[in-house]
Amino acid sequence: AQSVTQLGSHVSVSEGALVLLRCNYSSSVPPYLFWYVQYPNQGLQLLLKYTSAATLVKGINGFEAEFKKSETSFHLTKPSAHMRDAAEYFCAVSSPQGAQKLVFGQGTRLTINP
């Protein structure tokens, strides 16, 4: 069985500040890990994914995440927040055998303060 826990349902940062969204996973098999973003009235858009290659993954819009097996974490970061980053962010896990059957975290709403 797989599960994802996102620490913090709401995160608020100032424009230009570091963004850190936390994700911890549980998986009995080597995981595939994903971060999706949802802007208002839009679908879930893939930010980045980890599929057992490089542990530091770079995604779109300046986001990156690091897979840390010892900590079972896949935290999402961005050095400098922009107003347009305000959205809901979802961490998800799957496995190589069921790569499209995603198990999602509960989501983190990111607010950017001017």
Add this chain to the structure above:
Amino acid sequence: EPEVTQTPSHQVTQMGQEVILRCVPISNHLYFYWYRQILGQKVEFLVSFYNNEISEKSEIFDDQFSVERPDGSNFTLKIRSTKLEDSAMYFCASTLGSTGANVLTFGAGSRLTVL
């Protein structure tokens, strides 16, 4: 950029009524999925569909749910007799293949409200 299109964006229905949610996946994609998100809860996998049959379904996907690809472009989710607890955002997704290199492309969702 190709999109997954879902209609309606919002539907309100009475308990016990049948509802059909429609999706137009990306045209060359072969695998199709439904997920749902009850307000305040996690996005959950419902069902996957390939080659005109269900390939996997969750325990949520009971006999009141069905999926169909009635023509070459649409992929539908039918709820036969809606319950209050079916109120949720339903997301359709598609992929070209089933390996890890194939990333789900999601639609914007259909919000279902059951009264």
